[in-house]
Amino acid sequence: MRYPSFLQRTADRADVQPVRVLTFSINGVTVSAREDETILTVARQNGISIPTLCHLDGLSERGACRLCIVEIKGSPKLSPACVTLPRQDMEIITHSDRVMDYRRKILELLFTERNHVCSVCVSNGHCDLQALTVELGMTHVHYDYLHPQQMVDASHERFSVDHNRCVLCQRCVRVCDEIEGAHTWDVMGRGHLAKVITDLNEPWGESTTCTGCGKCVQVCPTGALSEKGKSVAEMTKKRLFLPYLKLMRGEEER
Amino acid sequence: MTIEELQEIGKIEKEKQDGFKHRIHVCVAAGCLSCQSGQVKEALEKEVSRRGQESWTSVKGVGCLGLCTAGPMVAIEPDGILYQGVSVSDASDILEALGGPAVSRLDCSAHMPFFTKQKKIVLENCGKIDPESIEDYIAEGGYEGLYNALRIMTPTGVIEQISKGGLRGRGGAGFPTGLKWTAVSKTKSNIKFVVCNADEGDPGAFMDRSVLESDPHRVLEGMAIAGFAVGANYGFIYVRAEYPLAVKRVRTAIARAERLGVLGRNIFNTTFNFDITVRLGAGAFVCGEETALIASIEGRRGSPRPRPPFPSELGLWGYPTLINNVETFANVPPIIRKGGDWFAATGTDKSKGTKVFALAGRVNNTGLIEAPMGTKLREIVFDIGGGILEGRKFKAVQTGGPSGGCIPEQFLDMSMDYESLAKVGSIMGSGGLIVMDETSCMVDVAKFFIEFCMSESCGKCVPCRVGTVQIYNVLKRITEGKGKPTDIGLLEELCDLVKNTSLCGLGQTAPNPVLSTLNYFMDEYRAHIDDKVCPAGTCHFNHTEESQ
Numbered sequence: 001m002r003y004p005s006f007l008q009r010t011a012d013r014a015d016v017q018p019v020r021v022l023t024f025s026i027n028g029v030t031v032s033a034r035e036d037e038t039i040l041t042v043a044r045q046n047g048i049s050i051p052t053l054c055h056l057d058g059l060s061e062r063g064a065c066r067l068c069i070v071e072i073k074g075s076p077k078l079s080p081a082c083v084t085l086p087r088q089d090m091e092i093i094t095h096s097d098r099v100m101d102y103r104r105k106i107l108e109l110l111f112t113e114r115n116h117v118c119s120v121c122v123s124n125g126h127c128d129l130q131a132l133t134v135e136l137g138m139t140h141v142h143y144d145y146l147h148p149q150q151m152v153d154a155s156h157e158r159f160s161v162d163h164n165r166c167v168l169c170q171r172c173v174r175v176c177d178e179i180e181g182a183h184t185w186d187v188m189g190r191g192h193l194a195k196v197i198t199d200l201n202e203p204w205g206e207s208t209t210c211t212g213c214g215k216c217v218q219v220c221p222t223g224a225l226s227e228k229g230k231s232v233a234e235m236t237k238k239r240l241f242l243p244y245l246k247l248m249r250g251e252e253e254r
Numbered sequence: 255m256t257i258e259e260l261q262e263i264g265k266i267e268k269e270k271q272d273g274f275k276h277r278i279h280v281c282v283a284a285g286c287l288s289c290q291s292g293q294v295k296e297a298l299e300k301e302v303s304r305r306g307q308e309s310w311t312s313v314k315g316v317g318c319l320g321l322c323t324a325g326p327m328v329a330i331e332p333d334g335i336l337y338q339g340v341s342v343s344d345a346s347d348i349l350e351a352l353g354g355p356a357v358s359r360l361d362c363s364a365h366m367p368f369f370t371k372q373k374k375i376v377l378e379n380c381g382k383i384d385p386e387s388i389e390d391y392i393a394e395g396g397y398e399g400l401y402n403a404l405r406i407m408t409p410t411g412v413i414e415q416i417s418k419g420g421l422r423g424r425g426g427a428g429f430p431t432g433l434k435w436t437a438v439s440k441t442k443s444n445i446k447f448v449v450c451n452a453d454e455g456d457p458g459a460f461m462d463r464s465v466l467e468s469d470p471h472r473v474l475e476g477m478a479i480a481g482f483a484v485g486a487n488y489g490f491i492y493v494r495a496e497y498p499l500a501v502k503r504v505r506t507a508i509a510r511a512e513r514l515g516v517l518g519r520n521i522f523n524t525t526f527n528f529d530i531t532v533r534l535g536a537g538a539f540v541c542g543e544e545t546a547l548i549a550s551i552e553g554r555r556g557s558p559r560p561r562p563p564f565p566s567e568l569g570l571w572g573y574p575t576l577i578n579n580v581e582t583f584a585n586v587p588p589i590i591r592k593g594g595d596w597f598a599a600t601g602t603d604k605s606k607g608t609k610v611f612a613l614a615g616r617v618n619n620t621g622l623i624e625a626p627m628g629t630k631l632r633e634i635v636f637d638i639g640g641g642i643l644e645g646r647k648f649k650a651v652q653t654g655g656p657s658g659g660c661i662p663e664q665f666l667d668m669s670m671d672y673e674s675l676a677k678v679g680s681i682m683g684s685g686g687l688i689v690m691d692e693t694s695c696m697v698d699v700a701k702f703f704i705e706f707c708m709s710e711s712c713g714k715c716v717p718c719r720v721g722t723v724q725i726y727n728v729l730k731r732i733t734e735g736k737g738k739p740t741d742i743g744l745l746e747e748l749c750d751l752v753k754n755t756s757l758c759g760l761g762q763t764a765p766n767p768v769l770s771t772l773n774y775f776m777d778e779y780r781a782h783i784d785d786k787v788c789p790a791g792t793c794h795f796n797h798t799e800e801s802q
Contacts, residue, residue, distance in 0.1 A: 062559075062714070063559070063560035063715075063757060064714045064715045064716070064757060065715070065716055066715050066716055066717055066755045066756070066757065067716075069755055077754075078754060078755060080560060080757075083560045084560075102751060102755050105747075105751050106717055106751070106755060109716055109717065109720040109721055109724065109751075110720065112720065113716075113719075113720045143744075143748075144724070144727060146723060146727075167716075168714075168719070187555065187713070189713065190538065190540075190709065190710065190713055191708060191710070191711035191712065191713045191719055191722070191723075192711075192713065192719055192723045193713070194712075194713030194719070
């Protein structure tokens with residue numbers, strides 16, 4: 001921790017851990033945070049729920065789904081709460097009409113992009129995307145559905161991937177790379193043609209790097225990745241290993 | 255190397271060139287090469303040796319002469335004669351006419367407004383020097399700026415001159431260059447990087463390519479000066495692989511500069527080391543965005559990340575990194591050589607210096623031009639550009655490529671600078687200028703640009719990935735005569751969403767062409783939707799044919 005020179009004597013004390021803490025406000029409530037905590041973390045500590053999709057505790061942040069955008073007073077730009085660090089005396093508004101409206105529209109865009117048919121989905125009732133529609137009050141989609149043709153890869157002996165349900169959050173890519181260390185998953189293609197792939201776009205069952213750990217299936221927010229043998233609404237995800245690992249790594253850092 | 259040695263190289267080169275009574279300059283930039291200027295140069299050389307004139311006539315390949323539409327271009331020095339549309343069979347006539355009046359059927363007046371209305375700072379050597387000869391560049395005062403910076407000035411002094419000159423980033427947004435340099439120089443790190451962004455991807459833009467092809471040493475010198483100013487010892491030029499000639503000339507230039515000792519270790523006998531490496535981009539438009547560019551150089555997938563932290567703090571491999579555009583670096587050597595005040599004398603109050611534009615579209619003189627900031631749009635289109643093709647009516651100009659907007663006729667007398675362009679809903683961009691006439695359908699233009707952004711979106715953030723597809727689909731059905739009355743509102747809503755919630759500059763600016771055409775050409779949208787008519791006659795509606 002570097003301090004200005006006039007404070008250096010205090011900072012040099014060996015019996016204190018110099019961590020800078022600052023105060024700012026979320027929705028008018030004054031909160032305090034360590035300078036390396038994101039707005040999202042601090043908001044959740046204080047019981048303020050900000051909708052997220054690509055974010056998952058224990059994985060690195062991407063700032064890509066744009067559902068956690070918040071307003072910062074004095075800035076015309078909207079900032080993603082998952083990657084924005086607070087500054088002293090910042091004033092943050094998390095649920096203004098403007099951002100709620102944008103969040104709903106982004107969610108609608110996600111529903112138009114691929115074929116999210118809940119009634120026949122293995123994750124019906126246990127789906128992060130579905131839960132978001134309830135949280136954001138999305139009752140219908142007023143953009144045109146794109147109805148793309150997407151494939152299903154069921155070549156793996158225990159799991160299958162249904163690209164119709166994929167929202168390209170890349171949780172699978174990150175958990176495979178950061179936690180399992182296999183980096184079986186990655187993304188190919190650009191824009192709306194982007195697609196998650198195993199190895200060099202080979203069938204999952206033929207992947208030589210996949211360890212079969214199933215972490216990707218558990219972190220997937222939708223029914224895109226599921227265990228075989230699960231019927232409609234039967235696929236529940238078990239993600240407890242992530243907070244556990246996070247805690248263990250937190251211990252290491254300290 | 256000392257300054258005396260540097261000047262000696264320049265002097266010898268100058269004397270060598272002055273020894274020739276006639277110097278024939280043939281443009282060998284990509285534009286003219288594509289219409290056989292390489293063969294023209296060969297034919298001229300053969301003809302010279304056939305006539306036994308080698309001792310007093312030289313033939314030299316030079317960079318872009320500007321008027322790309324009339325290529326291949328040949329210039330005769332010191333007479334100041336310019337030939338256009340030269341073919342192999344013209345070689346003997348050109349040599350015959352040396353010393354006398356010009357060959358009239360090839361003559362291209364050097365006094366036409368296209369040449370006289372321009373002011374050249376970045377392009378001062380284009381069309382004069384051989385891009386593959388470092389001696390030629392030194393003869394024109396090259397690397398003196400670097401010498402001055404290293405031996406006479408301090409890093410802060412260099413930044414001071416850049417700030418005083420008021421140079422702003424030429425890549426599009428116009429961020430003050432001095433401020434960016436200060437930010438990087440103030441970050442504490444033993445390792446820093448300088449990156450030259452030559453990933454020029456706008457449709458119809460070729461400024462950076464031309465500069466790299468015509469005068470590569472200028473960019474290298476600018477980068478080395480920047481490296482000295484911010485405390486970096488490594489430079490990268492990120493150039494797209496679609497520019498093979500530019501890549502080749504830059505690589506040649508780096509090799510020659512290293513051999514002479516103006517790049518590499520202990521430049522000009524100082525402790526300053528600077529190495530430059532070329533990295534090729536695989537042609538993704540998004541890699542022009544600085545964080546995506548960094549990812550690409552590092553060898554990762556070229557997708558942007560949220561800022562802050564900015565690259566000046568956390569750049570290549572986590573080290574502070576200065577990223578500037580080709581044209582920005584090309585402006586640096588003359589500023590250091592002649593001083594910030596000299597540079598600030600050109601341009602407007604807030605936009606200093608000149609801007610290089612790639613003039614394209616329905617205009618008579620397409621090509622590479624450089625005009626002082628603040629030049630009226632009308633002068634660029636009608637004087638330098640020579641007016642609209644076949645005398646048709648001017649309709650609009652698209653600046654800034656897919657991130658910019660369309661400027662309609664009512665703003666023809668606006669001054670071309672960063673602020674004025676932003677005021678009318680466009681941006682300066684990197685300098686692409688596409689002129690459109692009455693036969694261009696503005697809905698179709700908007701569709702073209704949004705289709706470009708749609709296919710170039712990296713797919714990381716949702717609004718840009720899906721929003722651009724939605725906008726494209728709406729525009730597509732309007733141009734097919736299937737538009738609904740609610741489509742205008744839908745377009746406005748989608749544009750607002752994509753603009754305000756996208757992650758990087760690509761998504762945030764992608765709706766600009768749609769928004770500006772909605773703003774200025776609403777009647778055309780209405781005609782498509784309500785009357786099922788395309789006023790420009792470019793869109794074809796199937797059902798109107800059926801009803802006939």
